[in-house]
Amino acid sequence: MSTASSPIGASREVHPPKRAPESTSNVHTLSPQIYRFGFTGAGSDFAVIMLKNALLSILTLGIYHFYGKVHSRRFLWQSMHFAGARFVYTGNAAELIKARLMLVAMMMGVFAVAGALGAAGLGPFVGIVVFAGLSLMGPWLTISMIRFRLSRTTWRGLKLGMLNVTSNYIKVWFKGWALTILTLGYYGSWWSNDTWATIVNAVRLGSLQMRYTGRGEDLKWTFIKGYILSFLTLGLYAPWFIADVMRYRAKHTWLGNQTDGFARSHISISGGEIFSQFFMQYLLLIFTLGLAMPWVITSSLRWFAGRLTFHGAINFAAVLQQQTEKRAGAFGDGIGDALDVGFG
Numbered sequence: 001m002s003t004a005s006s007p008i009g010a011s012r013e014v015h016p017p018k019r020a021p022e023s024t025s026n027v028h029t030l031s032p033q034i035y036r037f038g039f040t041g042a043g044s045d046f047a048v049i050m051l052k053n054a055l056l057s058i059l060t061l062g063i064y065h066f067y068g069k070v071h072s073r074r075f076l077w078q079s080m081h082f083a084g085a086r087f088v089y090t091g092n093a094a095e096l097i098k099a100r101l102m103l104v105a106m107m108m109g110v111f112a113v114a115g116a117l118g119a120a121g122l123g124p125f126v127g128i129v130v131f132a133g134l135s136l137m138g139p140w141l142t143i144s145m146i147r148f149r150l151s152r153t154t155w156r157g158l159k160l161g162m163l164n165v166t167s168n169y170i171k172v173w174f175k176g177w178a179l180t181i182l183t184l185g186y187y188g189s190w191w192s193n194d195t196w197a198t199i200v201n202a203v204r205l206g207s208l209q210m211r212y213t214g215r216g217e218d219l220k221w222t223f224i225k226g227y228i229l230s231f232l233t234l235g236l237y238a239p240w241f242i243a244d245v246m247r248y249r250a251k252h253t254w255l256g257n258q259t260d261g262f263a264r265s266h267i268s269i270s271g272g273e274i275f276s277q278f279f280m281q282y283l284l285l286i287f288t289l290g291l292a293m294p295w296v297i298t299s300s301l302r303w304f305a306g307r308l309t310f311h312g313a314i315n316f317a318a319v320l321q322q323q324t325e326k327r328a329g330a331f332g333d334g335i336g337d338a339l340d341v342g343f344g
Contacts, residue, residue, distance in 0.1 A: 030313040035263060037305040041079030043295030049075055050294050066093040066100070073149075079298070080305060082155060083316065091152035139173035139195075140166065146199060158206035158319060165202045172198050189223040190216030192245070200253060207257055207320040214252035219245065239278070240271025256314050263312025277303055 053068025070093050077089035143166050153160040176191025193216035203210040226241030246267055256262030281300065284292045 030261065030315060032311065032313050033263075035083040035310040035312075035314070037308045038081050039079055039298070039302040039305040040081070041075060041298045041301070043298040046072075046075060046298050047294035066096040069093070069096060076297075076301070077153060080301065083310075085156045088154045089152055090154060091148075139170045143169045143199070150203065155205065156316065158321060161204045162199075163202040163204070165198055169195065169198045185227055186220075186224075188227070189219035192216070192223070193219055196249060205255065205319070208255055208260065208314070209257055211254040211256075212249070212252055213254070214249060219248060222248070236275075237271075239274035243269050243271040243274055250308070255310060256312065260316075260318050261312065261314040263310035263314050266309050266311055268307045268309075 049068075049072055053064065053072065056064035057068060070089070070091060073089040073091065077087045080087050147162045147164070147166075150160045150162045172194045173191075176187065176194060179187040180191050193214055197212045197214065200210045200212040222241070222244050226237065226244070229237035230241055246269055250265045250267040253265040254262050255265070277300070281292075281296045285296060
């Protein structure tokens with residue numbers, strides 16, 4: 001089975017429902033509701049945290065960086081709420097320090113092996129191995145960071161999590177990448193759709209599951225139009241292209257299960273809003289030489305959260321705690337932190 005009818009081959013990585021899911025019990029007495037996201041964190045409060053983190057990191061020769069990272073995430077997570085309840089970050093600095101030490105040890109090993117191979121006259125082979133490793137890092141790093149952060153997040157005492165779909169995601173990513181190149185971009189909508197579906201369909205909130213029902217076929221002309229107009233406008237059309245894709249994905253994303261009910265996501269967003277929001281923030285960062293970053297981050301999260309909702313009926317009081325799989329390790333997130341990927 002596949003998440004989309006594909007022009008070339010078929011993907012077996014994800015199996016979303018073919019139609020909108022229907023609940024069977026436990027929620028027949030609940031009226032449909034709108035479950036809203038919101039963000040209440042103030043830029044000034046986050047600025048104090050970031051300033052403290054920077055100063056103490058300097059004074060401790062970088063050791064406090066990991067504790068500061070945890071403090072920043074706790075602030076951002078607790079400032080975000082959904083359906084009246086806040087998210088909680090449960091990670092700690094020790095696992096981030098361990099991940100960084102593992103990264104340092106790995107890099108030392110890589111350099112040692114590269115040096116030995118170079119001394120043995122196998123320099124070209126070293127380049128091939130390094131290129132292959134860097135190519136794998138992108139999709140692996142994406143899925144690893146998402147899994148780690150979800151596994152360290154709770155909401156109303158329920159653990160978020162993600163099934164280990166790392167190998168499937170890498171397969172889907174490279175298949176889509178190769179076919180998109182071979183088809184001169186035509187396969188791009190299937191590539192984007194299948195990688196997104198692989199991630200969303202693996203997410204869990206207690207016993208609730210995320211389900212994505214979108215198809216690459218539906219987005220085909222959206223992508224073709226986006227490619228052409230973005231090229232002709234030197235990228236200015238990109239926000240409208242992004243908004244079209246975001247609205248489609250939200251329309252086809254569900255949260256729930258057959259027992260406790262379902263809700264479908266919805267996002268009210270336009271290309272003009274994306275353009276004005278991020279253009280103004282870009283100017284703000286330039287004119288303040290980056291000092292406005294805490295306000296830009298909190299403003300972006302508040303702006304986005306205020307446009308995202310779920311519509312339906314879910315009996316959250318009946319949702320059970322459920323362990324998805326073995327808890328995700330921090331190594332991938334540690335690499336992302338070392339590369340300064342993301343703001344959380």
